[in-house]
Amino acid sequence: MPKATHSPEASEADSLLKLVTSGGAIEFDREREGAWIEVIRKMDEVYSDLLRYEVDLEHKNAELEEAQAFVTNVIESVSDILIVCDARGMVQQVNSAFQHALGRSVGDVVGRNIADVIDAADGAKLVPLLKPRGTPDVVDGELRFATDGGSTDLFAINSSPRHDHRGRFIGVVLTGRPIGELRRAYEALHKAHQELQRAQRQLVEQEKMASLGRLVAGVAHELNNPISFVYGNIHTLIRYRAAIVAYLDAIHGKGRASDLAALKKSLRIDEVMEDFGPLIEGTMEGAVRISEIVKNLRRLSFSKLGEVERVNIERLINTAVLWAVRTKQVRIDLQMELEPELWISGNEGQLHQVIVNLVENAIDAMRDTELPRLVVSAARKGNEILFRISDNGPGIDKDHISHIFEPFFTTKRVGEGTGLGLWISYGIVREHGGELLAANEPDGGATFSFALPAA
Ligand SMILES: Nc1ncnc2c1ncn2[C@@H]1O[C@H](COP(=O)(O)OP(=O)(O)OP(=O)(O)O)[C@@H](O)[C@H]1O
Ligand SMILES: [Mg+2]
Structure with missing residues (x-):
């Protein structure tokens, strides 16, 4: 049973009752009506607030649904496979590229540990992917996934960490693309490249x-x-x-x-x-x-390739040019402009080959020139020695000039040239610290030049 109390509200109700019993019903009704009106007004206010909140909520809900649809749409449109895991490695979401690539449904993988989704043999590779730490945070790896019949091709995987609003690690997002095909193509390419190098x-x-x-x-x-x-x-x-x-x-x-x-x-x-x-x-x-x-x-013994010695330029050019001219058995106006006492350190046999190649090319180019003229010069310029071999032939065709240093590029008939001369010469000059350059002279003819550090 509730006990009688003497609270202030109780005494106010007592006095109202006294007023009704002593003063009559009219005053009592007026006061009651006023109170009711106040209650109804408050209820109206509350109700309209409620309505407003509901409209707001519906609005927010629509926005949220739209945002979610957008995110889902983006995730589904990504062609890479996408797997979202929590901090313990439990799969929370996968995209349709994943389902498509593995032939597995969402229900089949969501809620399972990622370790059960990949090929059992790749367990060790999974560990670093589930704990991407440090900078950069993205960790790269490779995984195969388990399928009904066995396992998929190799996938290249990037793992990015997810953090909550307080910065705590809450899981990872794994994205991946198949590289088995790519790897096989790369291996085939690598093999072909090696084969080509050997050839x-x-x-x-x-x-x-x-x-x-x-x-x-x-x-x-x-x-x-x-x-x-x-x-x-x-x-x-x-x-x-x-x-x-x-x-x-x-x-x-x-x-x-x-x-x-x-x-x-x-x-x-x-x-x-x-x-x-x-x-x-x-x-x-x-x-x-x-x-x-x-x-x-x-x-000039060719067995000495690779040996470096002090080379006298005057002697080198004289022997090389003379030999090249003699082998070609042609009459040309030969002008040698060689400064005495020029020395470089390099491999004489290889440099001899460069000069012979350039002179032979010049002589070949001047085959139809009426008064063939070859100017070979070597001069010191600062710490370098500048070599120039100029002819008065037709010059290098402008469509060919960017190709002449490529291996096997030749304009000569089959059997007359391999197209390796300039390529080899370019390599030798580069190994000696220079660059072989080709240019056409304004008044006709071609000039090949290079500079090597003086010894
Ligand atoms: N002095 C030159 N004037 C005009 N064209 C030249 C000259 N030197 C080279 N070329 C062009 O460059 C091409 C490539 O020269 P490169 O020495 O590499 O090969 P090749 O002389 O054709 O053959 P190989 O040297 O193997 O006998 C020549 O076929 C020719 O078209
Ligand atoms: Mg040549």
């Missing part, structure tokens, strides 16, 4: 052998001349020796003086004695020339 090396070797062949032909041509006159001289000397021996025998046989004089005349002993000096000198010169050529040949 190129082989061709370079062949080109080296070819230039060695040209060199040997040039050397043979060079040796032929001195050897033939050494040979001729020796023949004459043999004949002279026979005459002298006969004459000396006659002297020692104590023949008559008149007979000896006649014999001396018939054996032409005086001319023989006179001829001896030039004959021996000539033979000596021939022998020296042969030994010079052999010395040059040894200096």
Whole structure:
């Protein structure tokens, strides 16, 4: 049972009751009506507030639905697969690209641990992807996913962390795209590239052998001349020796003086004695020339590729140009402008090959030129030595100029050029710290130039 109280409200109600019993019903009704009106007014206010709130809420709800539809639409339109996981690795959402790629439904994966969705063999690769920490926060990896029949191709995966409003780690978003096809294509490309490099090396070797062949032909041509006159001289000397021996025998046989004089005349002993000096000198010169050529040949030995030595430019250019010109067997106006005492450090055999290539190209280009002229110069400019080889041929076709340094680019007929000369030369010059440049001269002809650090 509730107990009687003496609160202020209770005493107010008591006095109202007293007023009604003593003063009559009219006052009582008026006051009641006023109170009711007040209550109804308040109710109206509350009701209209409620209506307003409801409209607001509906509005907000529509906006929220629209935003959610937008986000869903974006996620679904992403062509990469997308997996959202919580901090423990439980799958919270996947997009349709994922379902499509794996042939699995949302219900099949959402709520399961990601470890059960991937290929069991890739478990170790998953660990770093679920804990992307540090900078940059995105972690890259590769995964295969489990399918009904086994597992998918390899996917490249990026894992980005998710944080709540207080910055706490709450999970990751994994995005991925298949790379199996790409990887196979890359491997095939890599293999083809290696194959090409091997073929190129082989061709370079062949080109080296070819230039060695040209060199040997040039050397043979060079040796032929001195050897033939050494040979001729020796023949004459043999004949002279026979005459002298006969004459000396006659002297020692104590023949008559008149007979000896006649014999001396018939054996032409005086001319023989006179001829001896030039004959021996000539033979000596021939022998020296042969030994010079052999010395040059040894200096240019191709087995020394890669060795670095001090190279005298004057000597290098003289031998290379001369040999190139001799092998081509053409008459040209050759102008050499070589400063003396220029030295660089490099590989003489390789640099020789560059000069020979450039001179041979120039001579080939001037094939139809009426008065072919080749200017080869080497001059010091600051700490560098500038090499220039200019011809007065037709110049390089403007459509070809950007291709001439490419391997196998040639405008020569099959069998006349491999198109490797400039490519090899470019590589050699670059290895020596320079750059081989080609340009056409304003008044016709082409110039090839490069600068190398002076030693
Ligand atoms: N001095 C030059 N004047 C005009 N064109 C040139 C000159 N030098 C080179 N070229 C052009 O550059 C091309 C490539 O030269 P490169 O030396 O690489 O090969 P190639 O001479 O054709 O063949 P290889 O050197 O193997 O015998 C030549 O075919 C030619 O068209
Ligand atoms: Mg060439």
